[in-house]
Amino acid sequence: MSVTNRKDNERDLLVIKLEAEKLSLAYNHSVVVKELTFQVAPGEMLGLIGPNGSGKSTVIKAFSHVILPRSGKILIDGKDIARIPRPELARLIGVVPQMPLLPSTFTAFEIVLMGRTPHLGLFQTEGTRDMEISWQAMGRTNTQSLAERKVGELSGGEIQRLVIARVLTQQPKAILLDEPTSNLDINHQVEILDLIKSLCREDNQTVVITLHDLNLAAQYCDRLLLLKNGQLHAQGTPAEVINAKNIEEVYGAEGCVYAHPVNGLPTVLLQAGNRRNGKK
Amino acid sequence: MSSNQVKPPRIEPAVPVRLPHRRRRAFGILGLLLVLGVVGAFATAVGSVQIPFLTILQVMFSKLPLVGITPNWPETTETIVLAIRLPRVILAGLVGAALSLAGATYQGLFRNPLADPYLIGVAQGAALGAVTGFLFPFDWPGIGVGIIPFLAFIGAVLSVAIVYLLARVGKTLPVTTLILAGVALGALFGSIVSFLVITSGQAMQGIIFWLMGSFSLSKWSEVQVILPYVAVGVVVILLYSRPLNVMQLDEEQAQQLGINVERVKLILLIAATLITAAAVSFVGTIGFVGIIIPHVVRLIWGPDNRILLPMSVLTGAIFMVSADLVARTLLSPMELPVGIVTAVCGAPFFLYLLRRKKRAVFF
Incomplete structure (x- = not known):
């Protein structure tokens, strides 16, 4: 047991770097992401923010090679993901999709165990080690008590935590999350984001996360990319990106950025009736 | 907290959760194999000529190597058992297994409880081929089997191939498009078949009997042709x-977990289509088994395909052997189309299960 543990720890030290190079993405004929170039440093927690339809989720899908670039490239440690076989890619990058559909008659534990898929050959079945990895992941996401429940009986927040347990079971080197907090109440939002942050800090995991909530993005992310109509509007630390000018230009809401009373990070406070068209 | 420090050895918690399919699979498979053996032996023993059960066993075992049983039964008994009943029982088992497994596979592949082996045009293609064979019964010794199964097989495989080519978008195969193309092409072929049937004159009765399915002409040669398809198909699908x-x-999540979704879809589609085509080409388009048996299995053993698929194979075989037994003995010497029996016996049993387990069980 200790041998496999040491191996796992060594694995943790191998962090990867993600890059998008002039990435353009499209569904049929509508281009949703245009010539996007950015990098995610190893072990960094990068937030993608922007209004609805700005292309955040599409970028996540492109990084897991579910949709193919119209032009440009996505690189993992300098290697084009189009050249990486799917099982290998799934060992490098794990995804928590937005509102994942799960087959309702499977148990929670079975769903989490599916995270081992990229580690198993066609003829292999899950062994004790795979079960233990799944069980530990469920421990970290506080879902062990759900293990034998049918997925169809679970709430949105429970499913969200379950899918995060599945991505931990997958043991990827980078985790991409698409709106992981959209189904959760404020307590669970903080719980999940604390967990993700700890993956980043303690396990050296590279994290890319899309968030609607600018305040959560400011609190948790090391760096933010602000997207507008599929193009990069601003990037940098939360303090550099979330300022009155950017928020007004991208969201059309004016004068609503303040400093957080405790840690001074930018905080967006909304006020009824205070909205104008995004045109400047 | 830093990962550079040496962590103290963790005490791993034993996982207190067991996987449902493992608990049930071994017992279930052994139990069903036993049932299949008993049902098969019983079906071989029963028929218009009464033969004692013991004699049946003696006749069968006498053909095994190293078993010294001296024949003390008439020649006709041996012919009835070995040349008529046994191939029929085995053929029914193979066809039941094939249709039921193909149904379970399509239901999983399409994530749709209404899917059955005939959803994407296999049955209508086979029917069109078979009817062509009935109307133009020329003999072509080169193909080794009769003209009707040959054309039925070609028709089944061709129609799925057409559906596949129509539904493909670039390198992907959207499941909904596949179903819709299959249903549309099936309707087209089905109406051509109907037209041919009403204008077929004397051949009509034979055609209708074929369409409803029957094992009445089962021979060892047919078992020999079907067996490789079913064996290879079952192994591939179970893998x-x-x-x-x-x-x-x-599909998105499956891809993100490292599954080559398009490749798996194609392999399973080909395997399920080939076993269905092989099964129906000899015995006709027997309905009901392919859609209901997987649901019966799902109701009893749950949704995990690692138990659902092997159980569907065995349950389908047991059910078809029993249905054929009823079909040939109920109104003996007249023989019912087995497709009628599968629906009449199977539907009430399924409805009973559905009522007894009232939870949402399908998908």
Whole structure:
């Protein structure tokens, strides 16, 4: 047991770097992401923010090679993901999709165990080690008590935590999350984001996360990319990106950025009736 | 907290959760094999000529090597058992297994409880081929089997191939498009078949009997032709039962978990189509088995394809052998089309199960 543990720890030290190079993405004929170039440093927690339809989720899908670039490239440690076989890619990058559909008659534990898929050959079945990895992941996401429940009986927040347990079971080197907090109440939002942050800090995991909530993005992310109509509007630390000018230009809401009373990070406070068209 | 420090050895918690399919699989498979053996032996023993059960066993065992049983039964008994009943029972078992497994596979592949082996045009293609054979009964010794099964097989495989080519978008095969193309082409072929049937004159009765399915002309040669298809198809499909589980998530998640979704879809589609085509080409388009047996199995043993698929194979075989037994003995010497029996016996049993387990069980 200790041998496999040491191996796992060594694995943790191998962090990867993600890059998008002039990435353009499209569904049929509508281009949703245009010539996007950015990098995610190893072990960094990068937030993608922007209004609805700005292309955040599409970028996540492109990084897991579910949709193919119209032009440009996505690189993992300098290697084009189009050249990486799917099982290998799934060992490098794990995804928590937005509102994942799960087959309702499977148990929670079975769903989490599916995270081992990229580690198993066609003829292999899950062994004790795979079960233990799944069980530990469920421990970290506080879902062990759900293990034998049918997925169809679970709430949105429970499913969200379950899918995060599945991505931990997958043991990827980078985790991409698409709106992981959209189904959760404020307590669970903080719980999940604390967990993700700890993956980043303690396990050296590279994290890319899309968030609607600018305040959560400011609190948790090391760096933010602000997207507008599929193009990069601003990037940098939360303090550099979330300022009155950017928020007004991208969201059309004016004068609503303040400093957080405790840690001074930018905080967006909304006020009824205070909205104008995004045109400047 | 830093990962550079040496962590103290963790005490791993034993996992207190067991996987449902493992608990049930071994017992279930052994139990069903036993049932299949008993039902098969019983079906071989029963018929218009009464033969004692013991004699049946003696006749069968006498053909095994190293078993010294001296024949003390008439020649006709041996002919009835070995040349008439046994191939029929085995053929029914193979066809039941094939249709039921193909149905379970399509249901998993399409994530749709209404899917059956005939959803994407196999049955109508086979029917069109068979009817052509009935109307133009020329003999072509080169093909080794009769003209009707040959054309039925070609028709089944061709129609799925056409559906596949129509539904493909670039390198991907959207499941909904596949179903819609299959249903549309099936309707087209079905109406051509109907037209041919009403204008077929004397051949009509034979055609209708074929369409409803029958094992009345079963011979060892047919078992020999079907067996390789079913054996290879079953092995291939069972090998992919874990990926098929993962594909019960949506296709995007399956891809993100490392499954080559398009490749798995294509392999399973080809395997399920070939076993269905091989099965129906000899015995006709027997309905009901392919859609209901997988649901019966799912109700009893749960949704995990690693138990669902092998159990569907065995349950389908048991059910078809029993249905054929009823078909040939109920109104003896007249023989019912087995397709009628499968529906009349199977539907009430399924409805009973559905009522008894009132939870949402399907997908």
